[in-house]
Amino acid sequence: xxxxxxxxxxxxxxxxxxxxIDHFLQVIIPILESIASKYTxxxxxxxxxxxxxxxxAQKIRRWVQQNPHVQGxxxxxxxxxxxxxxAGLAHADADAVIVIDVDMQDPPSIMEEMxxxxxxxxxxxxxxxxxxxxxxxxxxxxxxxxxxxYNKIAQRPIxxxxxxxxxxxxxxxxxxxxxxxxxxxMKGIFSWVGFKTExxxxxxxxxxxxxxxxxxxxxxxxxxxxLTSFSTLPLRIWTYVGLLISMFAFSYGIWIIFRTLFFGxxxxxxxxxxxxxxxxxxxxxxxxxxxxxxIGRLYQEVKKRPLYIIKEKINME
Ligand code: UDP
Ligand code: MG
Numbered sequence: 001x002x003x004x005x006x007x008x009x010x011x012x013x014x015x016x017x018x019x020x021i022d023h024f025l026q027v028i029i030p031i032l033e034s035i036a037s038k039y040t041x042x043x044x045x046x047x048x049x050x051x052x053x054x055x056x057a058q059k060i061r062r063w064v065q066q067n068p069h070v071q072g073x074x075x076x077x078x079x080x081x082x083x084x085x086x087a088g089l090a091h092a093d094a095d096a097v098i099v100i101d102v103d104m105q106d107p108p109s110i111m112e113e114m115x116x117x118x119x120x121x122x123x124x125x126x127x128x129x130x131x132x133x134x135x136x137x138x139x140x141x142x143x144x145x146x147x148x149x150y151n152k153i154a155q156r157p158i159x160x161x162x163x164x165x166x167x168x169x170x171x172x173x174x175x176x177x178x179x180x181x182x183x184x185x186m187k188g189i190f191s192w193v194g195f196k197t198e199x200x201x202x203x204x205x206x207x208x209x210x211x212x213x214x215x216x217x218x219x220x221x222x223x224x225x226x227l228t229s230f231s232t233l234p235l236r237i238w239t240y241v242g243l244l245i246s247m248f249a250f251s252y253g254i255w256i257i258f259r260t261l262f263f264g265x266x267x268x269x270x271x272x273x274x275x276x277x278x279x280x281x282x283x284x285x286x287x288x289x290x291x292x293x294x295i296g297r298l299y300q301e302v303k304k305r306p307l308y309i310i311k312e313k314i315n316m317e
Pocket of ligand 1: 013016082103
């Protein structure tokens with residue numbers, strides 16, 4: 001019986017990465033070649049151009065001419081990394097895929113260990129950053145706090161310091177693609193689907209070329225997306241807060257009636273009234289805001305717009 005070799009596909013999302021792509025492919029191609037010959041597997045690289053406005057797409061085309069293992073998918077505009085990854089996963093025709101960033105912050109050298117775990121039976125091999133020395137203190141602190149909060153309230157925890165860098169078997173990819181939500185918090189989705197998971201630890205290097213597309217404001221909003229995607233606790237909490245406040249208000253009301261009946265009316269109490277009105281007003285606005293967050297997401301989901309639009313396929317059947 002002849003067993004056809006397994007296929008490994010490396011998916012790399014690219015947004016304005018004309019400065020990074022050459023170095024990335026120069027490093028990763030020899031690594032993949034050596035993995036392929038060592039474990040007799042086939043490989044390809046699927047570069048997803050997430051609507052770059054620079055020469056990223058031209059660079060992909062040039063690489064495709066040099067190396068038939070390289071394939072390209074060009075999106076019609078910038079849809080964001082999560083959508084670009086989803087596009088890559090949907091078009092990868094492989095037994096396993098590895099998702100990696102172009103900027104060399106995810107070291108390609110550990111791909112071999114990932115492949116080994118996969119061939120040993122793991123369905124998902126997650127790259128975990130063991131050191132974040134290159135991040136600022138405040139970034140490390142906020143990210144730690146965020147993971148703590150997320151894991152407290154989400155249905156399924158995500159490992160702290162795990163990024164998108166990971167290997168997934170065909171079954172995991174199919175499962176991930178079954179989650180049709182528009183709001184794609186990939187880390188949450190990856191952990192939600194389950195399967196046998198292994199971890200590989202690495203130290204995260206500094207970005208080699210170009211610049212990060214993230215800033216604090218974007219990260220903050222990304223964090224909110226993650227929480228609202230995988231937990232409804234922020235909504236339910238207001239039921240409890242409201243219940244507590246009503247119970248307190250009710251007893252206090254009874255006390256006021258009692259006092260007025262037996263001791264007459266008192267006019268004092270302006271500060272108390274002001275403080276109460278302001279406090280409750282603020283609380284109400286805040287809880288409306290949270291309701292709004294969920295309603296906005298409902299609106300996005302019911303429209304069922306596609307997650308991405310493909311403009312061009314390069315070297316793909
Ligand atoms: N990326 C993308 N679309 C975007 C933003 C980023 O495809 O809208 C890609 C980017 O080209 C890179 C990866 O996602 O390959 C990670 O981006 P970046 O290094 O900016 O993020 P960070 O490492 O700072 O989280
Ligand atoms: Mg990066």
